[in-house]
Amino acid sequence: MTEIDKKWFFQKLDERQKSVRSLARHLSIDPSAASRMLSGTRRMKMEEANQIALFLGVSLSDVLNHAGVSVEPDGTPTRILLAAVINEAGSVERLKEPRPLPQTVIDRAKAAVRDLVDGQVIAAQVRAASGPLSIWDDAVILFGHTDEVETAAIGVLSICRTRDGDQIMAKVERARKTGEARIQTASGATEETLLDTATPVLAVIP
Incomplete structure (x- = not known):
């Protein structure tokens, strides 16, 4: 979930005597979608x-900035954040x-995902001194x-994020619309679980 400063957004709405419902109308989205966006459970486009x-x-x-997206000095959003x-x-x-990531890593990361996705890309660093993921340590x-x-x-x-709230990196062998x-x-083990979300790994930067 996005780290969003919802207090700031609600303060600004109050200052202008506006409501979440009126914001939703302005954006042409459901009020519930606007509420989820301001709470960080729905991505802000x-x-x-x-x-x-x-x-x-x-x-x-x-x-x-208050939506949790870093901004470069020229005002453009940083698309890649080390968040996990x-x-x-x-x-x-x-x-x-x-x-912040080193500029060399940012450049390589942007090159890797330029033609794959639009919007914010999240970066996670592997820290595995032992085990199967040790070959990717520091990647x-x-x-x-x-x-x-x-x-x-x-x-x-x-x-992947499970219904229990755990977030893991795993290969999804199959998934139903109902989450199973x-x-x-x-570790190579096969498990049955309930998933809330799953998004493919876009790239691995050694």
Whole structure:
């Protein structure tokens, strides 16, 4: 989930005597979708960020910053953030604060995903001194934000979130629309689980 400063957004709505419902009308989305977006459980699209800035009477960079998206000095959004680490068991642990990546890694990462996806790309660093993932120790894994089990995640290495709230890197062998899935974990074990989301690994930067 995106780390969003929802207090700031609600404060700005109050200052302009606006409601979440009126914001939803402005964006042409359901009020529930607007609420999820402001709470960080639904991704904010760039066009929505533009419209929110106009609606609130603030700059786009302000909206992006408070939505948890880093902004470069020239005002353009940083598309790749180091937001998590992956341990030797394949568990994905979110960092409290996204960290900057070395420019060389950013350049390689952008080249790797340029033609694959639009929008924000999330980076996670593998920290595995032992075990099957040790061959990727210190590598950066790239993946996108998702609110669903993506069709593209079936049959490939993916970043998954279970119904229990655990986030892991695993190969999704199969998944049903109702969430039942069979995955192969980092240890090679096959497990039956319930998935909330799954998105394919876009690239591995050694």
